[in-house]
Amino acid sequence: MNKTLVIIPTYNEKENAQEIITAVLSQSPTVEVLIVDDGSPDGTGDIVAAMQKTKPRIHLMRRAGKQGLGTAYIAGFKWALARDFAFVMEMDADFSHDPKEIPNFLKAIESADLVLGSRYTGGVARVVNWPLKRLALSKGASLYVRLITGLPVMDPTGGFKCFRRQVLEVIGLDEIRCSGYAFQIELSYKTWLRGYRVREIPITFADRTAGKSKMAGNIVREALWMVWSMAAQHGFRRRPSAGH
Numbered sequence: 001m002n003k004t005l006v007i008i009p010t011y012n013e014k015e016n017a018q019e020i021i022t023a024v025l026s027q028s029p030t031v032e033v034l035i036v037d038d039g040s041p042d043g044t045g046d047i048v049a050a051m052q053k054t055k056p057r058i059h060l061m062r063r064a065g066k067q068g069l070g071t072a073y074i075a076g077f078k079w080a081l082a083r084d085f086a087f088v089m090e091m092d093a094d095f096s097h098d099p100k101e102i103p104n105f106l107k108a109i110e111s112a113d114l115v116l117g118s119r120y121t122g123g124v125a126r127v128v129n130w131p132l133k134r135l136a137l138s139k140g141a142s143l144y145v146r147l148i149t150g151l152p153v154m155d156p157t158g159g160f161k162c163f164r165r166q167v168l169e170v171i172g173l174d175e176i177r178c179s180g181y182a183f184q185i186e187l188s189y190k191t192w193l194r195g196y197r198v199r200e201i202p203i204t205f206a207d208r209t210a211g212k213s214k215m216a217g218n219i220v221r222e223a224l225w226m227v228w229s230m231a232a233q234h235g236f237r238r239r240p241s242a243g244h
Contacts, residue, residue: 002086004031004106004162007076011066012042013093018051023099024091025057031102032057034079035093036072039065069159070183074176077168089162090184097160101203105162113167113196116153116188117160117203144224149231150239151189153200159184160203167191170244182226189230195240 006024010017021033037045037060048060061075073090080088087109091097101117108115120139138157145156161184171190178186192198 001030003084004028004087004089004102005034005076005080005083005085006031006089006091006102007034007036007073007080008091008093009069009072009076010035010037010040010044010048010093012040013044014040014042014047016093016095017044017047020093020095020099021048021051021058023095024102025055027099027102028106032059032085034059034061034076036061036063036076038063038067038072068179069181070176070179073183074173077163077173081165081168086165087162088165088168089160091160096206098204098206101160101201104201104203105160108199108201109162109164111197112199113164114188114191114198115162116155116198116200117158118153118155118200119158119203119205120154121200121202141224145185145227148227148236149185149189150237151185151192153188153192153198155200156185156188157181158203158205160205161188163191164196166244167194167196170194178226178230182230185227186230189234192240193234193237194244196244 008020017035021035024033025031035048037048039062045060045062048058052058052060061079063072063075077088087106089102089105097117105115105117120142141157142155145151171194176183176186188198
């Protein structure tokens with residue numbers, strides 16, 4: 001029985017922690033959850049620790065202070081690789097990523113190595129409660145990334161995804177340079193460049209209804225520069241390698 005680990009980084013998510021974990025675990029008995037909490041002062045980690053006492057599929061990694069989204073996922077990936085998980089997923093804690101989509105990812109990963117949840121597949125923006133300006137910025141950023149890197153996906157900046165274990169074993173986790181918004185782009189870009197099968201499936205993205213967004217303008221600006229750096233590092237290659 002192939003097990004899946006869903007990694008959810010948290011910082012001050014006490015309004016969402018219990019509900020998101022419960023919703024994720026209800027999708028399949030083969031799914032487990034790892035919360036990577038960056039020392040949330042609101043007690044998010046304590047809520048998760050209390051749930052652990054009665055639910056063995058819940059795992060908690062506590063970190064000292066806010067260390068960034070990318071480093072949280074890297075720590076989670078390494079934790080998963082030290083155990084017997086066949087698939088590893090990323091998702092947000094705030095319900096912007098719908099846990100009910102998890103079975104769709106698990107079906108898609110059967111014929112792929114990386115499955116990306118896409119807000120823009122098919123030419124329709126599946127985004128709820130976003131102002132037009134933010135939607136335009138997001139779609140513009142996606143086009144920007146595709147033009148510079150050649151990454152052939154409609155939503156390269158999304159953070160709802162599923163990896164086959166083998167990808168994380170060889171991708172070079174210690175060589176990932178980005179820690180903020182660009183982290184998601186770099187992971188998908190490196191996976192594609194190695195010739196792995198990257199597939200997109202449509203998702204609906206809903207803006208958070210509880211808690212506070214962690215997205216800031218400086219994170220987006222950093223990502224715009226990092227895309228050029230990533231592409232240059234790989235010689236602006238437009239095609240993946242023949243093998244892994």
